[in-house]
Amino acid sequence: MGYPMASNLFKKLGPSKFWVLDHSEPVALKFKQEHGNVHVATKASKIAEECSVIVTMLPASAHVRQVYLGENGLLSKLQPNALVIDSSTIDPSTSKEVSSILEKQGATMLDAPVSGGTLGAQAGTLTFMVGAKTPESFEQSKLILEHMGKNIVYCGLPGTGQVAKICNNMILGISMVAASEAMNLGVRMGMDPKLLASVINTSSGRCWSTELYNPCPGVLPNVPSSRDYTGGFGVSLMAKDMGLAVNAANETKSTTILASVTHQIYNQVMTTPGYEKKDFSSVFKWLNNNAEKYQ
Amino acid sequence: MGYPMASNLFKKLGPSKFWVLDHSEPVALKFKQEHGNVHVATKASKIAEECSVIVTMLPASAHVRQVYLGENGLLSKLQPNALVIDSSTIDPSTSKEVSSILEKQGATMLDAPVSGGTLGAQAGTLTFMVGAKTPESFEQSKLILEHMGKNIVYCGLPGTGQVAKICNNMILGISMVAASEAMNLGVRMGMDPKLLASVINTSSGRCWSTELYNPCPGVLPNVPSSRDYTGGFGVSLMAKDMGLAVNAANETKSTTILASVTHQIYNQVMTTPGYEKKDFSSVFKWLNNNAEKYQ
Amino acid sequence: MGYPMASNLFKKLGPSKFWVLDHSEPVALKFKQEHGNVHVATKASKIAEECSVIVTMLPASAHVRQVYLGENGLLSKLQPNALVIDSSTIDPSTSKEVSSILEKQGATMLDAPVSGGTLGAQAGTLTFMVGAKTPESFEQSKLILEHMGKNIVYCGLPGTGQVAKICNNMILGISMVAASEAMNLGVRMGMDPKLLASVINTSSGRCWSTELYNPCPGVLPNVPSSRDYTGGFGVSLMAKDMGLAVNAANETKSTTILASVTHQIYNQVMTTPGYEKKDFSSVFKWLNNNAEKYQ
Amino acid sequence: MGYPMASNLFKKLGPSKFWVLDHSEPVALKFKQEHGNVHVATKASKIAEECSVIVTMLPASAHVRQVYLGENGLLSKLQPNALVIDSSTIDPSTSKEVSSILEKQGATMLDAPVSGGTLGAQAGTLTFMVGAKTPESFEQSKLILEHMGKNIVYCGLPGTGQVAKICNNMILGISMVAASEAMNLGVRMGMDPKLLASVINTSSGRCWSTELYNPCPGVLPNVPSSRDYTGGFGVSLMAKDMGLAVNAANETKSTTILASVTHQIYNQVMTTPGYEKKDFSSVFKWLNNNAEKYQ
The missing domain is CATH 1.10.1040.10 (N-(1-d-carboxylethyl)-l-norvaline Dehydrogenase; domain 2)
Structure with missing residues (x-):
């Protein structure tokens, strides 16, 4: 799912600074080769250091904990005011907990799981169900998510996207x-x-x-x-x-x-x-x- | 359900001969009082004797067996070539069995259970799901059922309406x-x-x-x-x-x-x-x- | 199950008149060949005619209805005062219904389903759970069932053996x-x-x-x-x-x-x-x- | 459960040093009052500091994590070579994880959930199902558990008591x-x-x-x-x-x-x-x- 989503995002954001990270480095390198003008990170902390807007797509709660809170995770180098959007489908309580930890660092984290499958990801027609602390942060995230999906639905406080x-x-x-x-x-x-x-x-x-x-x-x-x-x-x-x-x-x-x-x-x-x-x-x-x- | 269905049928069929029977005789008498020009039967066999087109609406398989095959039931006086439509929701095997018994007497029996509830029955907008031995008998029944419903769907052989x-x-x-x-x-x-x-x-x-x-x-x-x-x-x-x-x-x-x-x-x-x-x-x-x- | 049960019964009852009937005639003939001095019936009604004590063991409710109430069934020739024991496992309502029909003819019918499997049937160690209209008829049946089982348990009115x-x-x-x-x-x-x-x-x-x-x-x-x-x-x-x-x-x-x-x-x-x-x-x-x- | 278990333990171990801790301090004080010669702790770390044999009984996995690994938890002051027995019923994976963390500190932790209820706890007739890294540590724990129960069953490696x-x-x-x-x-x-x-x-x-x-x-x-x-x-x-x-x-x-x-x-x-x-x-x-x- 992550690959076509990142691809659509890259196409819409044009020549801006763009970093990618995949669990399998060859996949990230293939992305760079296909799209050009892309930086490949090998640690989540590097992404946090370089980017003020971050989108993640991970298989399960344990991976989210690892990538966000683990060694060399996003949290360790997170920029204050960073906007972080997690599109993984995970349990709402993990979503709320990670969001609240990031928030203490001054960042904003939204949960935005998707429906629409790989076909929707490729076509840019995904539905995003978004939990956000404020309507403002939802609006901010919408500007990003619109490049990857068609329906961006506000569901309420952090975790409600997952719900x-x-x-x-x-x-x-x-x-x-x-x-x-x-x-x-x-x-x-x-x-x-x-x-x-x-x-x-x-x-x-x-x-x-x-x-x-x-x-x-x-x-x-x-x-x-x-x-x-x-x-x-x-x-x-x-x-x-x-x-x-x-x-x-x-x-x-x-x-x-x-x-x-x-x-x-x-x-x-x-x-x-x-x-x-x-x-x-x-x-x-x-x-x-x-x-x-x-x- | 039966009352509003019969009411719609009566209104559309006009002054033709019309017999009704209800488990509770006062209900049948009330129908007569409300609609006029209606005959009230006290036995199913009387209906069979008088009518060549019969519609039944009963609560469960046991009642269908009783009314069709029991003492003073429809079968005992059924006219050859009668067209019998059962709108009860019952188990398909009873439906098939009763249909096949009636057929041996020369009659045609269809199962035509409904969806749409009492509101649909009153408004004449029911859906009928019809099992019939031949497309011809389905077409025959449609002329009747159209007076009580909006969608008359052919489902296949007897019993398939129930299915x-x-x-x-x-x-x-x-x-x-x-x-x-x-x-x-x-x-x-x-x-x-x-x-x-x-x-x-x-x-x-x-x-x-x-x-x-x-x-x-x-x-x-x-x-x-x-x-x-x-x-x-x-x-x-x-x-x-x-x-x-x-x-x-x-x-x-x-x-x-x-x-x-x-x-x-x-x-x-x-x-x-x-x-x-x-x-x-x-x-x-x-x-x-x-x-x-x-x- | 029926074969070893009948075998034990035959061995204990000695040279008395003994009739058998099986859905598959070769099985009944094999029984005769193995045990000698046994009569083979081809219709249930023949059994009813010849015997005042009858034990049945059938696969399901439909077979019990057929053998008891169907054409050439037990009921058609049942001796008044016959004692009939059905060891089939069937639904209690069929059991009660058939028992009550037989009773109107003057016979006594008990339900006596077993537990213990084929091994228990061969060894004569089955448990019989018995529904009987009176304690007396239970005692009567016990004299028969003891030849095939070890525990003969009185469960109450007809049908309760099944229950x-x-x-x-x-x-x-x-x-x-x-x-x-x-x-x-x-x-x-x-x-x-x-x-x-x-x-x-x-x-x-x-x-x-x-x-x-x-x-x-x-x-x-x-x-x-x-x-x-x-x-x-x-x-x-x-x-x-x-x-x-x-x-x-x-x-x-x-x-x-x-x-x-x-x-x-x-x-x-x-x-x-x-x-x-x-x-x-x-x-x-x-x-x-x-x-x-x-x- | 913990109270009667501790009571039996105290009675059998006689005048040795004995510390208790309960989530509700009045309960711990009541224990001291009833049994005399008992020390009351207010933090798990104090227990770890004072005792080389520790038994815990907690409601759920989260409490075990808190008491063992949390702030002022057992781990923070655990004696090398301490023998720790957790009788809580919790999920096997938490049990295994906590056991493996304690082991890295040189301690031995066993899971020993019980069956037998409060009556069994009072009577000292509980069954303990024990997971232990070695048969030796199981034997060690048995000397303690025998004061509270009747059957002490070895189930295998850490976590298998829970399993x-x-x-x-x-x-x-x-x-x-x-x-x-x-x-x-x-x-x-x-x-x-x-x-x-x-x-x-x-x-x-x-x-x-x-x-x-x-x-x-x-x-x-x-x-x-x-x-x-x-x-x-x-x-x-x-x-x-x-x-x-x-x-x-x-x-x-x-x-x-x-x-x-x-x-x-x-x-x-x-x-x-x-x-x-x-x-x-x-x-x-x-x-x-x-x-x-x-x-």
Whole structure:
């Protein structure tokens, strides 16, 4: 995700000073080679030293802690008044905590997780859900984020960007399993899958998963289910997001029965041989084991 | 449901011969009083004797068996070539079985369960999902159903109307719990519920339950959640529909993990003191127990 | 199950008149060949005509309805005062209904489902859980059942034998999944499985599944988990019993969240390639997918 | 728990130097008053300075981090060669991490969570599940733990004491819900609860929850269910332990479908008005809502 986002940012910001850092140095060097006029850092602290606006995109909470607060991390050399935007999807409490530590140093940190996937990152059409201490800092960040996305949504105080993201994704994760169970059941009971999808999509079962990302092969062209669940959003990434939702729920004593079960379903699917690299809609295929015997 | 449907039918069919039967005779008499020129039957067999087109709307599979196949039931006096439309939501296997028995008598029976609720029934804007042995019999039934609904959808062979209905409703039931868990979590974590709903509705968590029937009070006007969950679609009706889905799944060896858990959630909600007569979106309130302590 | 039960019964009852009937006639003929002095029936009604004491063992509710109430069924020729014992595991409401129909003919019907498996059937050590209208009829049945089992337990009115059986088996089915999840987790976190089992078995996690039928290979000798889950009680039979529990729960508005999820887990396991003929404790293996990657 | 454990320890160790520290100083002072010849500390570091053998009992991982690694924590003044035993139930990864930090300082830290409840703590009959780097350090700790418990079980390397505890408790938590669902179902279907319990306890559904802690009122005397679920092990404590199991499962990619659902059930029960201070077996009562209407 980080690469195409940085690429769009670079293209829009023109010839200004631009530093990049990737966990894998060859990736950073490739970026420099492709875009020219880019500096490559090998430590986060170097980025902090050189830049007053910083955008990060990291896989999980532990990496955010490391890059921000760890040895040679951003915090160690952070410029006062720096504007730092973290687009990682991590747990809201880590987001709030890191933001509050940076703020004590005079910097401003916003959480701005994205939706839209790698395709959205390439096209510059991502949605950013932004948590910011003040509307002013949100407006500041918007000027940056607009170069990488289309919808920049203000969600409230630091951490609420993460909250919005995980609440959205937990519904997505659940409704994909729901759509898979329903399509599988309907087909086994003799309905044509396209017809079933069209009935649902004009009725109260309609959701993003049935309309735009139907998990049953052949219903929609150009979605993962129609190319054996390749591409798309990996089942292990969805398992990670469901885990964030469940953790956040536990911290606030919110009951999440379906999110918890769904989390475990994705855990089971992703460890089933053959499913590790599949799109999350492959839960349909997983449910549809041996279908030919029962139809 | 049956009353307003019959009312619309009567208004459109004009002065033709019209018979009604209700489990509660006063209801049938009230219909006659209100509409005039209507005959009231006290046995289903009388209806079968008098009418060549029959529409039924019954609570559950057992009632359909009773009214169609039981003592003094429709079957006992059915006219050859009668057209019989059952709009009850029941399990697909009962639907198929009764249809096949009637067919042996020369009649045509279609399953045509509805979505749209009592408001849709009154307004004549119901959706009918129709299972019919032939496209011709579907077209025949459409001429009748159009007087009571707006969308008349052909779903395939007898029983597939039921299949479409329960597949749709199982997604609805699951996504309502998903929406409730997510809205509850987001609010407890400090997000404004309207803002959270608007983020979800422009992203991949979007579904009928978040957009048109949001379970969190105050997000939408004129939905049950904004009037303490009165009106709408009762939690016990949703529990019944989830049960139909789970039964159908068992018959076809289709795994329905989320539908089963959701079925039990509605079972538990509907037996919780204070929830028996609430709309099914009251699962939000049920999850939100003691929220003030944890927010 | 029926064969060894009948065999024990024949051995104890000595040279008295003895009729057998099996869905597969060669099985019945083999029984005659092996035991001699046995009559083979080809219709249930013949059994009813000839015998005043009848024991049945059938796979599911539908078969019980067929054999008792169907064409050429027991009911058609039942002797007044016949004593009929049904050892099938079926849903309690069917049991009650058939019993009450037979009673109107003057016969006495008891439900007496068993636990103990094929090994218990061969050894004559089965447990029978008996529902009977009167203590007297229970005592009568006991004289017969003692030839096939060791514990003959009176559970109450007709149907309660089934109730006891499904309540027991739903705990068994759930605790086997619980034991599998816990053993899998413990082993992945570095504990020796035998040591973990011994800690659990001397503490509050102790249950039949951890003590006598541990699902983790190598913990106990002579259980299915130590011979790649062959033999034992098939996963599809457990799925059937969980389904009976869930159905009974629905009829009485009893919430069964864990039983419902567990039912679906067994449904999923039994349709996973390679698991169809495995013992129900193979849920451990199913959970343990790709374990080598994560340990 | 800590108070009676310390009391037993003090009684057995006789007049040796004895320091205590409690989060609530009055509790520590009461201990001194009751036992005499006891020193009261106000900081963990003071304990570390004065004692070469230390036992801690804390509510959760965060408290362990604070008391061991925080400001004025044990680590700051730890004696080389100190023997430190933590009897808290916390997540295994925190246990391992803290143990490894202390070890770098030359100390030995063991995890030794307990089972047996406050009654066991008072009677000195607790079970300790011990994780220790070497068998020698386990033997050393055993000399201390024997003063407070009856069974001191060696589980393996640091962290495995926690692993054994949470694996045991997750089976306990699940089987209690299973027992509650089954007893509730059986009773609603007309079985006498004592009779049902006795059938289960001689069959394959037998578990600690049905035999020794039956959740259905009236089956056993002297258990929480027979005194409106007072005393015993609080539902929120069980929710905490289920949460530890689920977290550990996520870290090791172990699927825990039933543990996750059960975790959420206890979450929901403990936030239901009237249940916050109840024993965890009150899940029976929660399921049994409105039972009188459905029986």
